[in-house]
Amino acid sequence: MDLDQYIRFLMALVFVVALIMVVAWVMRRVGMADGTVRGRARQRRLSVVEALPIDAKRRLILVRRDDREHLILLSANGDLLVDSTPAGGFDSALAGAEAAPADAPRPAGSDPR
The missing domain is CATH 3.10.450 (Nuclear Transport Factor 2; Chain: A,)
Structure with missing residues (x-):
């Protein structure tokens, strides 16, 4: 494999890991981290x-x-x-x-x- 292919692989890996982190952060902010959606009005x-x-x-x-x-x-x-x-x-x-x-x-x- 060329050096160019290694760089593409590494960039794709970094992109996928960053995408997973962004989705996890959004889910935590929405309240879906435990598998349920938090109701704001619910006591x-x-x-x-x-x-x-x-x-x-x-x-x-x-x-x-x-x-x-x-x-x-x-x-x-x-x-x-x-x-x-x-x-x-x-x-x-x-x-x-x-x-x-x-x-x-x-x-x-x-x-x-």
Whole structure:
């Protein structure tokens, strides 16, 4: 092969790679990177509020869905729902606990502490 053919091959390769990068950038800007088109007017119902790695195999994830927050433990052995509370954090949970009467009946077998 001539030097001219090598240069053509290299230029075609650079052109194809640049074209792939431009298409990927446009798809990311439009919102099609994850395979779906983002609706601008649609309100997102699900979000990850916080993630905390515990060790190499376990992680705590705080997920908000609509008006509730769910604390989920992800591990190699399986996933576990640790807690599920109304969204609003500690203050709203504390207010809900204060509103509940202290002498409310407890389920059988629960610890009174």
